[in-house]
Amino acid sequence: xxxxxxxxxxxxGAPAARPSPHPCxxxxxxxxxxxxERLDNGPVIAVLENPHAPTVTIAxxxxxxxxxxxxxxxxxALTAAMLERGTARHTRMELARELEDHGLELNVEAPTSxxxxxxxSAQGLAEELPRLGSLLAEVLREPAFPEEELEKLRTRVLxxxxxxxxxxxxxxxxxxxxxxxxxGHPYRRRTVEEREAEVRSLDRDQLAAFHRGLYGPASxxxxxxxxxxxxxxxxxxxxxxxxxxGGVDRIPEAPPALPxxxxxxxxxxxxxxxxxxxxxxxTTLVRGADDQAAATLANACLGQSTLTSRLGxxxxxxxGLTYGIYSRFFGTLHLPGPWGIYxxxxxxxxxxxxxxxxxxxxxxxxxGPTEEEVAEQRESQAGSYTVGLATNGGxxxxxxxxxxxxxxxxxxxxxxxxxLETSREEVxxxxxxxxxxxxxxxxxxxxxxxx
Numbered sequence: 001x002x003x004x005x006x007x008x009x010x011x012x013g014a015p016a017a018r019p020s021p022h023p024c025x026x027x028x029x030x031x032x033x034x035x036x037e038r039l040d041n042g043p044v045i046a047v048l049e050n051p052h053a054p055t056v057t058i059a060x061x062x063x064x065x066x067x068x069x070x071x072x073x074x075x076x077a078l079t080a081a082m083l084e085r086g087t088a089r090h091t092r093m094e095l096a097r098e099l100e101d102h103g104l105e106l107n108v109e110a111p112t113s114x115x116x117x118x119x120x121s122a123q124g125l126a127e128e129l130p131r132l133g134s135l136l137a138e139v140l141r142e143p144a145f146p147e148e149e150l151e152k153l154r155t156r157v158l159x160x161x162x163x164x165x166x167x168x169x170x171x172x173x174x175x176x177x178x179x180x181x182x183x184g185h186p187y188r189r190r191t192v193e194e195r196e197a198e199v200r201s202l203d204r205d206q207l208a209a210f211h212r213g214l215y216g217p218a219s220x221x222x223x224x225x226x227x228x229x230x231x232x233x234x235x236x237x238x239x240x241x242x243x244x245x246g247g248v249d250r251i252p253e254a255p256p257a258l259p260x261x262x263x264x265x266x267x268x269x270x271x272x273x274x275x276x277x278x279x280x281x282x283t284t285l286v287r288g289a290d291d292q293a294a295a296t297l298a299n300a301c302l303g304q305s306t307l308t309s310r311l312g313x314x315x316x317x318x319x320g321l322t323y324g325i326y327s328r329f330f331g332t333l334h335l336p337g338p339w340g341i342y343x344x345x346x347x348x349x350x351x352x353x354x355x356x357x358x359x360x361x362x363x364x365x366x367x368g369p370t371e372e373e374v375a376e377q378r379e380s381q382a383g384s385y386t387v388g389l390a391t392n393g394g395x396x397x398x399x400x401x402x403x404x405x406x407x408x409x410x411x412x413x414x415x416x417x418x419x420l421e422t423s424r425e426e427v428x429x430x431x432x433x434x435x436x437x438x439x440x441x442x443x444x445x446x447x448x449x450x451x
Contacts, residue, residue, distance in 0.1 A: 030389065031409040031442070034399065035230035036336075037237070041244060043220040045237045046399045046409075047230040056126040056226030058136060059396035061404050063219040063248055064118040067186035069210060069334065070252065074198040076214075077110040078153065079207045080118045084108060085149035088142040092149055095135070104132050108139060115186035116334040117404065123393065126227035132234060137240040140295050143211060145204040158198050163191050168269055168276035169342075171445035175265045179441045180282045180338055182255050185190070187330075187337050199251060216247025221325045224400035225392040254335055255384050258280035260439035267445040275347050275446030279357055280330075280340025281439040287332040287405040293418040294430035300377040301342060301369040301427065302361065303327025310373070311341065314360055321345055329434075334403055339434065347448050354442055361437040368428025382416040 026032045035047045064080070066073040082143065085092045085179065097305050099106055104124035114376035143187075146271050147240070174189040210383055222231045260281060285295050303311040306324050322343045329339025345353045369377075388394045402411040 025111040026335045029132065029361050030395070030412040034409050034412075035234070036409065037218065037234045039238060039242055041242060042217040042247070042249070043222060043237065043241050043244075044403055045222075045234055046223045046403060047227045047228065047233045048223075048395060048399070049228055049230060050226055050395075051226075053392055054126055054227055055123060055392060056132070056224065056228055057195060057392040057396045058122040058132065058222065059225050059393070061117040061119045062215065062221070062401050063116055063251060064210075064214040065114065065116045065186070067115040067251060067254065068214055068248065069436050070184045070186070072189065072198060072202070072206075073186075073204060074195055075206065075210050076118065078150075078157070078199070078202060079210050080108050080110040081153055081157075082145050082150060083139045083143045085153065086146045087138050088143045089138060090142055090267065091146075095139075098135065102128055102131060104128060104135070106132075106136060106139065112189075113331050113337075114194060114333040115228060115331070119391070119400075121396070129224075129226075129228060129233070133240055140215060141244060143208075145208050145211075149202055150204050150207070154199060158196060161196050161199070164192055164384070166269060166272075168272050168274070170447040171267045171269065172276045172278045172443045175267060175443040175445070176278045176280050176338065176340065176441060178312065179258070179261070179263070179265065179443065180280065185255050185257070186335060201426055211440055212246070214248060217241055217244045218247035218249040220247065221400050221403045223396040223403075225396040225399070231314060246373050251334055260436070262353050262439060262441055264442040264444070266448050268447070268449050269441070269445055272446040273346070274344050275350060276447055277343050277345055277350065277353065277442065277444045278340050279440045279442050281436055281441060282336070283329060283339045283434050284336050285332055285339075285434050286331055286334065286336050287401070288407040288411075290403075290432045291426070291433065292332075293415065293422050294426040295434050296367065296381060297374060297377050297419065297422055297427045298325055298435065299339070300381055301373040302364050302431070303380075304377070308376070311360055311371075314449055315343065315353065317338045319352075321356065323373055325357075333401070341440075347446065350444060350448070358437050361435060361440070365435050365437060366429050367422060368431060371424050374422075374424045374427050377424065378420050382419040385416045385419070389436040 033048060037045045062448060064076055066076045069075050084095065087095065090098065102124065106122040108118065108120040120131050124132050177189045195283055222237060301310060303309045303326050306312040306316060308324055311325050311327060316322050322345050325343035327341045331338050341357055343353060398412060402408060
């Protein structure tokens, strides 16, 4: 938000001096203000002081996602979910009460969109940082894996899987990944039956063994943003994690994607008249690639927004085939995931929507975006990235992302600049490199029979 400065002359007739507005904390290059420290045992600690907010956010990650356990890919998610359910010092209820009494939040998860990592976050008032950090370290380092909590978690997960059988999007997306990736690939989503079998079979000793083998400082990245002093944060990190050992710092090589084989899989789910459709193929784009900005802009012009991107304008507005349509690169951290189009359609419009989408992608790849499309998306994407850094949490998460991906701190300031400087020709070249209409596979779930 800018400051209004009158353009007219003052009473004395001379032009009024135009004062320079004081910069807000985000106008300075972020990369120059981050204090970065690597502890002797491996963890990378990034600290950014924001004196204008009385809070603090901790974000972090380590290599313990399902890509690290291809034989039992449900193990990482269950292990992460158990960390907050009791430690060597606190039961689940005691831990929850300690957090609630001091207004703190803590979360650990194995995100499906980033299969290599476990992510965690914690936040509260800045004055609570020692307590917050201590609880986070306890959860990461000393989980107890109590049997009774594992059984509660098992029941909850099995209930979610039972519900998933009737949900259209998870069925369509899972089928797409099985068309694109072989068994053992981190992006291949197994069937509900396969996941149910593993969830039923796992015991606390297996989860504890996975934790002992994968959790450790070797790949730990930690970002702390808020009203804190960097030197004090680094000392606290030394105290909490400096004597920790173990973990891994390499990702197992994933098997290659399956050869392109255009086709379809239709999944019948009763009483679901709106069919969820995915059209997708495997890609090679990873975060930090030289053409990441150009590929992001290509997808944004084609399908980022239901309302303004080309797919939305042609399929939704002109053809009237859907209320919602978008395209995405589904995962780029460490490993390239699929690119795909999602839309919801009536069963009788499925084939027409497929043909139209393939045609639009084909023309987009052949002709490239217009100058107007690229100009609009440059401003939109760069602005969205910058707005995402307007909070402690947004900055902390992005710090972890750029350090985990190997981009480095320079990306915090350089990425929005690269978006603004990318030419139409570079966007068109990225579209030709990453989007392949001839390889699109269709999967759909809903009440399709009789269409």
